[in-house]
Amino acid sequence: MKPFEKRIYLSSPTMHGDELTYMTEAYETNWMSTVGKNINEVERLICEKVGCRYAVALSCGTSALHLAVKLAGVKPGDLVFCTDMTFDATVNPVVYEGGIPVFIDTEYDSWNMDPAALEKAFELYPEVKVVVLANLYGTPAKMEEIIAICQKHGAVIIEDAAESLGATYKGQQTGTFGTYNAISFNGNKIITGSSGGMLLTDDLEAANKVRKWSTQSRENAPWYQHEEVGYNYRMSNVIAGVVRGQIPYLEEHIAQKKAIYMRYKEGLKDLPVSMNPYDADIMEPNFWLSCLLIHPEAMCRQVRSDSEACYIKEKGKSCPTEILETLAAYNAEGRPIWKPMHMQPLYRMHAFVTAEGNGRARTNAYIAGGGMDVGADIFHRGLCLPSDNKMTEEEQNKIIELIKSCF
Numbered sequence: 001m002k003p004f005e006k007r008i009y010l011s012s013p014t015m016h017g018d019e020l021t022y023m024t025e026a027y028e029t030n031w032m033s034t035v036g037k038n039i040n041e042v043e044r045l046i047c048e049k050v051g052c053r054y055a056v057a058l059s060c061g062t063s064a065l066h067l068a069v070k071l072a073g074v075k076p077g078d079l080v081f082c083t084d085m086t087f088d089a090t091v092n093p094v095v096y097e098g099g100i101p102v103f104i105d106t107e108y109d110s111w112n113m114d115p116a117a118l119e120k121a122f123e124l125y126p127e128v129k130v131v132v133l134a135n136l137y138g139t140p141a142k143m144e145e146i147i148a149i150c151q152k153h154g155a156v157i158i159e160d161a162a163e164s165l166g167a168t169y170k171g172q173q174t175g176t177f178g179t180y181n182a183i184s185f186n187g188n189k190i191i192t193g194s195s196g197g198m199l200l201t202d203d204l205e206a207a208n209k210v211r212k213w214s215t216q217s218r219e220n221a222p223w224y225q226h227e228e229v230g231y232n233y234r235m236s237n238v239i240a241g242v243v244r245g246q247i248p249y250l251e252e253h254i255a256q257k258k259a260i261y262m263r264y265k266e267g268l269k270d271l272p273v274s275m276n277p278y279d280a281d282i283m284e285p286n287f288w289l290s291c292l293l294i295h296p297e298a299m300c301r302q303v304r305s306d307s308e309a310c311y312i313k314e315k316g317k318s319c320p321t322e323i324l325e326t327l328a329a330y331n332a333e334g335r336p337i338w339k340p341m342h343m344q345p346l347y348r349m350h351a352f353v354t355a356e357g358n359g360r361a362r363t364n365a366y367i368a369g370g371g372m373d374v375g376a377d378i379f380h381r382g383l384c385l386p387s388d389n390k391m392t393e394e395e396q397n398k399i400i401e402l403i404k405s406c407f
């Protein structure tokens with residue numbers, strides 16, 4: 001097989017033309033600012049699509065999460081329960097406010113926060129009042145269980161729906177399960193503004209606070225009057241033009257991503273692997289990224305330091321490193337699973353709670369024959385496959401052949 005002439009991306013922006021129309025409109029009407037029609041429209045359209053009362057357009061998903069953490073009232077020294085296996089943008093905003101993330105282990109059914117581990121965490125730290133919950137790779141977490149636990153303990157949920165825009169759980173869109181919710185229009189997300197994000201909420205007072213904070217916290221006065229710290233977090237009207245052009249294509253992108261997922265599932269069914277799972281009876285993911293998990297008995301030996309990986313090739317077996325290297329050699333882009341936060345040098349000393357409730361972070365060393373927490377195990381055996389919605393069926397078939405060649 002020859003390498004792909006045109007690189008196959010993990011997930012790249014897919015433009016349709018309307019984006020340029022709305023950007024041009026911003027230019028020609030001279031609303032080259034953080035106010036304008038595109039901003040108003042994207043806020044309206046997202047509320048309509050997601051089914052929330054208020055949407056505030058911001059510079060990125062991370063700024064939305066930051067202001068959500070402020071709204072939730074996190075103060076220096078407060079412990080906050082956080083999804084462990086996720087992008088670090090989920091948890092950094094807790095630290096911006098002086099909060100201390102406590103990481104909650106992952107479950108195997110949706111690769112999200114494990115309700116059993118969350119329950120254990122409340123036993124260990126009953127004072128915790130905020131939970132930051134991400135929906136990984138576009139698959140909703142076990143919302144019902146997690147909401148019930150949070151209600152029981154009087155904790156507020158911040159939902160990080162950056163990866164899951166358009167996904168539903170029991171018919172309800174993600175980005176509406178938390179009291180405060182964040183979505184992202186980063187370049188590799190299911191729809192994009194090149195950058196951008198939004199805070200979603202049903203709470204008018206919260207939405208108003210975010211509008212004020214994100215525009216430098218100006219008070220209502222004839223001059224620049226300030227009573228609280230402000231931020232320059234508002235979305236640009238030009239970026240909003242791109243988002244506005246993309247919103248009508250969300251469903252199309254989801255359908256393309258789902259087709260990619262299903263083709264991988266079918267094409268890889270004879271290998272000792274499974275796809276990132278979801279419960280089809282209660283949820284419909286947006287299939288943002290297709291991921292693969294190698295069965296334990298089919299793993300060749302693989303070790304990872306903080307910056308390098310190596311493995312020993314073995315017939316009939318493989319590992320994420322081998323598959324990623326093979327894809328890269330053929331000009332296709334895969335990616336390891338998000339390395340769990342409790343394994344990151346930045347957060348290694350933070351508390352980490354598993355379903356058994358040991359309450360201590362374990363090391364990131366792979367212990368042969370088990371002994372790993374769920375997040376470390378999925379990181380060890382899993383990887384993200386090229387999931388670009390512009391990838392053709394023919395190109396995907398070649399990716400599937402390349403993966404097969406690794407075993």
Ligand SMILES: *Cc1c(COP(=O)(O)O)cnc(C)c1O
Pocket residue numbers: 059060061062063086087089090134160162163183184185186195196197
């Ligand atoms: C992309 C992403 C974010 C951050 O969004 P930005 O718009 O890039 O700031 C936060 N959380 C998760 C899980 C993400 O994937």
